[in-house]
């Protein structure tokens with residue numbers, strides 16, 4: 131393959147004449163490969179799901195073609211629904227959906243087929259895997275019961291001997307660097323930083339789950355893009371006894387798999403962060419780069435006293451997560467710097483993460499909260515971290531309430547005093563997602579839930595927080 135070619139269903143395709151900012155979805159449909167559908171164009175519906183080969187492994191990952199810019203593709207391998215059937219014989223996933231009547235209008239069906247084909251090829255359909263595989267696919271007319279039935283049937287079948295399976299058994303070759311127009315994909319940090327010095331207006335791009343939404347709507351980066359997804363140094367995940375170092379480019383789905391059980395609050399949050407297709411590409415570096423007030427991972431980093439490693443043309447430096455956000459989408463990172471990694475200490479103590487959104491899965495937070503407390507032998511609060519997203523222009527810690535808790539005995543009165551103080555701690559906005567009053571109420575209610583669900587279970591409380599609240603109201 132030359133350096134502007136990628137493999138589509140096993141066949142080389144040249145992108146030499148392509149617009150690197152165009153989405154894979156639009157490009158496929160322009161070629162009349164219309165099996166891949168456009169529903170939302172925003173990563174929300176899964177109609178455009180395709181399989182992308184992750185070279186490490188190699189493993190197939192389901193991703194949204196509407197968010198994937200062509201510039202990211204040279205040297206990669208993609209499989210679409212057109213590549214599954216063998217002549218007139220349906221692929222087992224397609225056959226299962228036919229047999230269970232899992233399709234009516236059929237618009238969503240190719241997306242479901244691709245999500246299930248990838249999960250089947252990767253052996254991920256066991257247990258909760260059936261639902262997890264299709265959490266990012268919406269169907270408006272069939273209803274999910276027959277689709278789940280098809281998934282469950284597949285889970286019991288041997289992996290199909292299809293193109294996906296054959297390629298998965300092939301070599302794991304790291305991606306070479308590539309350049310498609312003004313979309314550059316270096317393989318080292320030094321090259322990425324040099325590219326940014328040469329083109330200061332260029333934007334960093336990692337998984338493209340934020341940037342891809344803008345590109346999909348026709349916005350074009352003035353100075354081009356420097357992709358970070360081929361840089362090995364950004365892909366490291368070091369799990370130490372005292373801390374975990376997370377490379378900025380590690381996809382969140384990998385964090386969900388490889389850090390399971392390490393950080394309870396992260397285990398709480400990641401299942402509700404977007405859906406599988408987005409998490410297969412989205413990164414922690416991108417979450418810090420966007421610095422959204424409703425980004426879900428900054429509250430976690432604040433509560434765990436994480437430290438962000440930055441690199442720029444002048445060298446490397448570290449920045450505590452507390453102090454990284456300076457204002458609305460404004461951070462302590464200079465434009466020419468990039469996030470290399472985040473170090474998250476393993477503290478012990480009691481922690482939990484909560485996310486409240488309009489619908490349970492695949493939705494942006496109304497409020498996200500991450501709590502961490504440590505109690506001493508006398509059950510006095512030795513340390514408290516109470517971090518929120520969605521209640522201010524930036525993710526924030528409720529410092530006054532943290533201070534109020536310090537040294538206090540962990541009892542019903544303390545819990546309720548803190549919860550009520552949390553309800554008064556912020557002046558959130560009213561918007562289309564929720565009223566300010568609802569957000570304020572959540573700040574206290576989530577803390578009561580934490581006290582009841584986690585602290586009590588860990589032996590730190592003598593009365594349920596709800597009972598405590600009722601007792602206080604009754605007195």
Ligand SMILES: Cc1cc2nc3c(=O)[nH]c(=O)nc-3n(C[C@H](O)[C@H](O)[C@H](O)COP(=O)(O)OP(=O)(O)OC[C@H]3O[C@@H](n4cnc5c(N)ncnc54)[C@H](O)[C@@H]3O)c2cc1C
Pocket residue numbers: 172173174333334335336337338339340341342343358378379402403404405408411412413414415416417418419420424425426427467468469470492493494495
């Ligand atoms: C359907 C959908 C659902 C979503 N749900 C959630 C959700 O539940 N919670 C949530 O928090 N977010 C959500 N997001 C937003 C997005 O997925 C996250 O912000 C994600 O972490 C972005 O990572 P990325 O690698 O895709 O970033 P990209 O889109 O590649 O980049 C985002 C920004 O970060 C910059 N950037 C990327 N990497 C670096 C780096 N290493 N150093 C410096 N700057 C960098 C880019 O220049 C850009 O400004 C959702 C998005 C979609 C489309």
Ligand code: FES
Pocket residue numbers: 167168169170171172173174175176177178179194195196197
């Ligand atoms: S078109 Fe809806 S997720 Fe891509």
Ligand code: FES
Pocket residue numbers: 232233234235236237238239268269270271272
């Ligand atoms: S079959 Fe019509 S949207 Fe799913």
